[in-house]
Amino acid sequence: MFEVITISFAFLFGLLVRPFGLPPLVGFLAAGFAINIFGPPLGLPVYSGEALEHIAHLGVLMLLFTVGLKLKLKQIAQPQVIGGALLHFAISVLVFMPGLKLFMGLDWNTALLVAIALSFSSTVLAAKLLEAKRELGVFHGRTAIGILIVQDIIALVVLAVWSGQTPNVWALLVFAVPLLRPVLHRLLDLAGHDELLVLMGMLLSLVIGGMGFEAMGLSSEIGALVIGVLLSTHKRAKELGESLWSLKEVFLVGFFLQIGLTGLPDWGALAFAVAVGIVLPLKGVLFFALLAAFKLRARSAFLSALSLTAYSEFGLIVAAGVLPEFLVPLAIAVSISFVISAPLNRFAHPLFERFEERLQRYERDTIHPDEQPKDMGDAEVLIFGMGRTGSAAYQRAEEQGLRPVGLDADQYKTEAHVAAGRNVLFADAEDSNFWRSCDFRKIRAAILAMDDLEARLIAARGLRQRGFTGPIVSHALFESDQQELRAAGADYTYLTMTQAGVSLAEQTADVLGQG
Incomplete structure (x- = not known):
């Protein structure tokens, strides 16, 4: 019965937000909160959590796997990616932590963990928005995804340090993962073009990447991403990603529903979420300033920064592991940031054109890595x-x-x-x-x-x-x-x-x- 309710609410709210130019995922978030609010008075079944959490997890793994299929390793080893991610993380924590202690009376350890959770940007939202606009492969899309990967790695380190969990001895096998590339490429050659290709995608993302890395005491999310990256150089990588598209989209509905179903906020949680929602633009401004400082042109810096202007579901993962009392307030904050970020990204290009003259003042007078051509040569x-x-x-x-x-x-x-x-x-x-x-x-x-x-x-x-x-x-x-x-x-x-x-x-x- 519960699955009937969730599917119905998800479809209804997804349909309701479409006329406002919002992506369906905003409706799915609203559907989760609506079920949470109106479910008990209407006598609806109580949310048990386990089944939907599992579906949501599968959706995230498949999303990260398909992102990995479109990545190149050298994309991450770029100054603007590593430098931008690390500097943004450090500055964000240094800004958020004193404010949280001062205005909320938190101890330094709790303030530090909440600041870390707020410093991350949403991998799921950015990947979905960039994918919808077919911009995962363009310069600003690759830059944003590269920064998100570095942030996700930082999140995993935080979880390992504060939760007391450490990789087991089998984690040393991660260094042998690149040796799987020839085997994975051969399997993809043999998979054909039908349902076997879909099953192979699920096997690689959920079993080898997900369960395989979990068995080593490592993150299943990073595992799915890594396996995707290993296949990114194969000529059929795009076809494999497209074969998983519908399945991945259905599972991700569970992810966004789950956020809304996490729990109902009290007034303190709402005040916290609204406050961090108000300062959300500062996250984007800081990303723009850092990327411009790393010689990106104003357009690339603006579009990448806008893709990263949202709080992260990885912050919720960190909270669930080491800060459970902040899970609901952070879930509301993430939801508010999605509602703000999604429509802004939809109009990203017109927004840049409107403010282009002002933004170009911040470009560095140097050779840019995303320079545009000026001469077509003798081509006709x-x-x-x-x-x-x-x-x-x-x-x-x-x-x-x-x-x-x-x-x-x-x-x-x-x-x-x-x-x-x-x-x-x-x-x-x-x-x-x-x-x-x-x-x-x-x-x-x-x-x-x-x-x-x-x-x-x-x-x-x-x-x-x-x-x-x-x-x-x-x-x-x-x-x-x-x-x-x-x-x-x-x-x-x-x-x-x-x-x-x-x-x-x-x-x-x-x-x-x-x-």
């Missing part, structure tokens, strides 16, 4: 997005004697194309600075091959606003997409699935004609 065909579709278009353009140049917001994908001998540059079509600085005078045609519709619309509008008069060709998944793309300036749009069917029919006719 511009291809936005160098995934499978863009790569195929690039190859075909070369075969036809044209000179293509590819643009992609994923630095690692760009480097791989360059290593393969292709003319591909790192650039983000959603970056207004790119449109101001780039020279398109030699470009005769443009192809929009990005996955995200919004990115294609921005690229089409940007080209037309810069005075580009050549043909713009784009793919589309739906007829409604075609209409929007044409209104934005695209001349030719092709329905991807329809065009695939046409090509199959033409190939069949050719084969029959040969017979």
Whole structure:
């Protein structure tokens, strides 16, 4: 009966927040609190916790595994990632701790632990928001996720120190985990494309990563992430992540419901949550200042900082382990931060464009690691997005004697194309600075091959606003997409699935004609 109630409330509240431009996860949080508040008067079953906690845990493990599939190890070993994470952690603790002691009368140890819990940013929220915008692979998305990984490692150290739990002797096996890479890659080659691929994803994230690391006395969350990273270089890593998408989303509903079902707050807990909600913007401001200091351009620093402006579910994990009396107040604070952060991230790009002039004052006058290209060379065909579709278009353009140049917001994908001998540059079509600085005078045609519709619309509008008069060709998944793309300036749009069917029919006719 309880599962009927949770599913019904989750769907209803998820549907209710959609007209306000909020992601469904905010509705799921509200659903948890609603069940907690209205359940007893309505005679609903009492929340037992165990089943939903288990589902929530599986959802977090699968999310971190899919995040790992999109990561590269060198992404973490960046000055802005390690330096930004450690400095933000240290400054946050030093600011929060005296305030908590002064205004709440906490002892120094408790104030320190609460300050540590508040210093973290939400891995689940950031990963979901970046994934929804298809920005996990772009520079600011990778920077944010890298910082979150460092924070998660700090959280695990805190748990180990204060809870008295230490890794067992089997933890030494963690150094042999990289040796599993060839075996895991071979298994992925053999898994096929059907339900066996889904089961393999669950095996790797929940069993090998989750239970395997727990058996060594280590974090199951980090285990799922590490196994994902080991597979990130495989050519089918993206397919594996996509196969787990629906399952992961359903399990994560349990995670957000669980926060609301943790317990009802008293007035003290509400006051605490509102107070830390008021100072939440300072978390984002500090991240922006630190990332700008590490030579990031204002846009990358702003978008990364905004992704990190939310309190963390890892803070709840720390509280559950070493500070149970603060679990409910922190859960309310996390919920409030989600409600604030989610809509802000939805409008992240328009917000930056509005405040761009002010924010650019804080850029350092130096070479930036996320610098945008200014010269397209002698290229005559511009291809936005160098995934499978863009790569195929690039190859075909070369075969036809044209000179293509590819643009992609994923630095690692760009480097791989360059290593393969292709003319591909790192650039983000959603970056207004790119449109101001780039020279398109030699470009005769443009192809929009990005996955995200919004990115294609921005690229089409940007080209037309810069005075580009050549043909713009784009793919589309739906007829409604075609209409929007044409209104934005695209001349030719092709329905991807329809065009695939046409090509199959033409190939069949050719084969029959040969017979």
